[in-house]
Amino acid sequence: MTLDLSICIPTLQAKDMLRECLRSIYAHTHCAFEIIVVDNASRDGTVEMLRDEFPAVRVIVNATNVGFARAINQALRASTGRYALLLNNDTLVLPDALDRLVAFADAHPEIGICGPKILNRDGTLQKQCRRSFATPWDLFCYFSGLSTLFPRSPLFARYLMTYRDENETHPADAVSGACMLIRRAVIEQIGLLDEQFFAYQEDTDYCFRAKRAGWQVYYYPQAQIIHYGGYGGSRAQPYRSIWEWHRSYFFYYRKHLAARYFFLFNWFYYLVMVIKLLSALVINLFRREKFAGSRKP
Secondary structure: OOOOEEEEEEEOOOHHHHHHHHHHHHHHOOOOEEEEEEEEOOOOOHHHHHHHHOOOOEEEEEOOOOOHHHHHHHHHHHOOOOEEEEEOOOEEEOOOHHHHHHHHHHHOOOEEEEEEEEEOOOOOEOHHHEEOOOOHHHHHHHHHOHHHHOOOOOOOOOOOOOOOOOOOOEEOOEEOOOEEEEEHHHHHHHOOOOOOOOOOOHHHHHHHHHHHOOOEEEEEEEEEEEEOOOOOHHHHOHHHHHHHHHHHHHHHHHHHHHHHOOHHHHHHHHHHHHHHHHHHHHHHHOOOOOOOOOOOO
16 A cells, blocks of 8 residues: 655654654544654653554664754655655644645645644744745844834745735745655655754755755645644753754855855854854853743743
8 A cells, every 4th residue: 555644753852742742643644654753862761662652653763863854864765655744753733734734735746845834832823834045134134023023024024924824825935844744756856855954954955955946835724733842852952952053054054045145245144153153052051941942832
């Protein structure tokens, strides 16, 4: 039997969240699917839990933390479905979400990648689930607060696309790797994730490559999941996560965007990246609860 969907989940030190994620998949998904979990050397009993409670799940066990992109690639190489789904371990799949994603992609063969409406735990939109290609202007507007002041402006609010109705299906530059459906033909054409991204930005990079190859990327809000955010790797290793976020954005910018700008601007921008990295590390020193990125409500 041909499988519709290969669900690829990397995990690190998140046994309880992963258990709930898997339960939600089995409870709310009806298409033919397989689940492949790649464990990045967890020490919390994750592998034992998987073998005891989810014997149908295929488990790949790494001796060290190889990062998100490499772990996903291990799962993709083992996958057989018509579509592959990148899924974070700290997510809950809501009723029919994955079936709807598959049906939407089946109905639109020009779409190579699509992502659902991702919700915070309080039911609000997790705005990072649809976004632009993170140009310097887009990030300046985001971090300076201009996008918050003018959320309906395509000029100032491009990064998180808040000028688009969150309940409207629409194209996006990129969707979140927390839950990202990829057509098998896309993988065959452009290859696997770029492993120079240990974690972060690999999803934007992959969407960039897919669009450059002629595929469309879409946000599809009729499918919905909950993403708790900040669990597993980013809390187990918060300082490394902060470092890897900035390192990955540097690689992404140099790979896809730097050629658009004058070299003096690029050197200035690299300096800004370093300052932001140091600021993030210092701020985290004074947090009672250590984590990378923004806290999800």
